[in-house]
Amino acid sequence: MKIQEADAKSLLVAQGLPVPPWEVARTPAEARAAAERVFAAGAERVVIKAQVLVGGRGKAGGVKLAGDGDEAQEVAGRILGMEIKGITVRKVLVAEAADIVKEFYLGAVLDRGERRILLMGSAEGGVEIEQVAAERPDAIVRIHAHPLLGLLDWQARQMAFGLGLGAHRQAAAAIAKGLVSTMLANDADLVEINPLAIVRTRAADGAEQLALQCLDAKITLDDSALHRHPGLEELRDLDEEDPADIAARAEGISFIKLDGTIGCMVNGAGLAMTTMDLVKRAGGEPANFLDIGGGARADRVAAAMRLILSDPKVRAILVNIFGGITRGDEVAHGLIEARALQHRDVPMVVRIVGTNAEEAARLLTEARFETAASLDEAAAKAVAAAGVASPAS
């Protein structure tokens, strides 16, 4: 699960990491009030950042500076309601615009191959780390945390020196350790600070000083562990989710909406991906990824059918079930029930093999479903059916 920048920053602060203060605003007036509090504290400019779960906010015009309250309100008015990669901006983050001296990247991820937490740092912050990794792999410092003891002090120091942060080594090492502890405390897959920056700040007596600060944060959480962090589940941003995704989660169905016209219902993730691939190979475009999960019964099949049909672009449905735990006859019953309740007439091609496939075949034939013996045949039939079906009205 992805969470918003502001929520990610809160998780960093909880682990003691240095994050400059911020506020979240939902209206231009709220943004103005927040900005005026920042100006009252002595700031010269504020930064207003769209809170969306997709990358590329800056390029899309979702991050802007403002020099006074009027401008903050005006800028926030332009960002709120804007669409970034199909997502409508509903919140902005307001904070003092940092006086950046130098930017770094620091991130912690799961390294699957090594079965370790991998801490990655780069003195080229502010840009996509993947780009740095591809073009200049030597510019990235990589350190694997100890699998049982976590990131050790010497490893954190090694990262600090590796980034050329010798002058800030204590702060940098503490941030490196804090990144890994944020990951462990929240069951995160990824914790990224980009940029981590040396910023110029003024002390109470007016003297300038340099400090390391986390200016942006990105955290993704392990869905399998959310049940043991009830507070984190509340950070799920339902505003940004498709209603179909929310319905799928409630039914225990794994569902991802795509752009095509052929709805797919499959048991098993690998087979669901394969079914999509074969639809494409047969000249069609899959409308979704959908895994009904193991042991699905008639009611879950009916729920899956509703999800698929909630997409008006769907012009044919391909059902591919390889029964193991899942019983073919249960699926057939679910399909027959679902079709009886279906509001629009979408052609369906069904292939059921494995456990109780013979009983399923009998039920489907009686109910006059179009069936297919092989997966390739099923894909070809579904693509043909989508081609001749009339578009959804």
Add this chain to the structure above:
Amino acid sequence: MSILVGRETRLVVQGITGREGEFHSRAMLDYGTPLVAGVTPGKGGQTALDGRVPVFDTVAEAVRQTGANTSCIYVPAAGAPDAILEAAGAGIGTVICITEGIPALDMLTTAEAVAQAGVRLIGPNCPGVTSPGQAKVGIIPGSIHRVGRVGVVSRSGTLTYEAVQAMTDAGIGQSTCVGIGGDPIIGTTFLDILQLFAEDSETDAIVLIGEIGGAAEEAAAGWAAQHLRGVPMAAFIAGRTAPEGKRMGHAGAIISGGTGTAAGKVAALEEAGIRVAASPTEIPALLRAAGVN
């Protein structure tokens, strides 16, 4: 010989009295798997499956009384890492964990502890391991197999069944089919299984079934290029049409930052001389073309 499970297997099922555990234990026993014990804490002294299998409170007790050497785990996610470590602590040599939904960070520490103990862990979130005609451990339907000499290794469940069924229909039998699991952190990788197949006298050819996400297929291809030249191989990669940044069901199946794509995996396999099927049904033909009779 086959690999991981076979005639010498003496299986204990952890979670044998649960719904899933009981259902699949019955299928394993009916297949002829040497299932010698079950473990459910608090139910020691009872029997499962109509009196056919004794139940113990601990794995250690099951090992002492029955000589169990292999464990299959159906314990729910919250208790599964502990079940894995209990098996390792009791001297079980091969632990096969079917459970899905175990948090990745739990698996980091569990996999490390198991590796340090020298125990082989398959999974989690895997369909299990079957050596046709000898032993079936996990949830793979026994009916799809045919005894033979082709090793199969896969990250998926039902996709594996699809590929194995296609092989069986074409008259190509299997030595061992291994589902290594779809999670980001698993105990045994493609590369590990290729090494086991390479040393197995009953395996002449290998099928690798991968999917998007991670770099395990690429690592396996690199090793195969060095060590398996001359061994007939075929592969399939699921997720050619998967979009970036979306987790496709399996926690491990996600393309991120341009890595883990199907195209990259197909290219790595082909570079190693392994032909990649466009559909699971084409695997038998590729095997024949590579020299399997």
